[in-house]
Amino acid sequence: ETGVTQTPRHLVMGMTNKKSLKCEQHLGHNAMYWYKQSAKKPLELMFVYNFKEQTENNSVPSRFSPECPNSSHLFLHLHTLQPEDSALYLCASSRPPIGVATGELFFGEGSRLTVL
């Protein structure tokens, strides 16, 4: 079983649809992240959750709504998106960098989103 699993791998939606991306980690980590990767641009951090609490919102539009019900699961709820939101959405997890933990990030395979 892979460490960080994302579903669906591919998603096509219209601008009026509502959909959700799911991320699950099996690594025993307590921090989870959403990143966005657009063509020709660096990865952009969107949200950070530590111990289920949101600790970072990088000025993300409200049409993206994250949810972290527990330390193993992270969702990204999508509604009324724009074509420019088409991108690869990557989930990652890590341990908090306490003691011997390094804070190393582990990524999932990503969800490729296309907004028509």
Next chain:
Amino acid sequence: KQEVTQIPAALSVPEGENLVLNCSFTDSAIYNLQWFRQDPGKGLTSLLLIQSSQREQTSGRLNASLDKSSGRSTLYIAASQPGDSATYLCAPSAGTASKLTFGTGTRLQVTL
């Protein structure tokens, strides 16, 4: 605001060559720095993590160095193979250990 630059943007080498990928960053107050590889359409695979107190890390044919004061890191790949073809990303943490800032990467192609 941390900015990360990776040079070169693309590189093509014949199999067996040793090569160096460069990464520079503007804010030296980092906690650690990670190197990743990304295959087309896939997620990121962590290659090496260097703590800010370390100078280098090695894993197999890969060696990463860090000069925090000058804002530079290099990834050395020995005896390159076609399977090394991918995009390599450098990501220093910006103060908070796991809040990474990414460059646009170096796209590497190793030819037979």
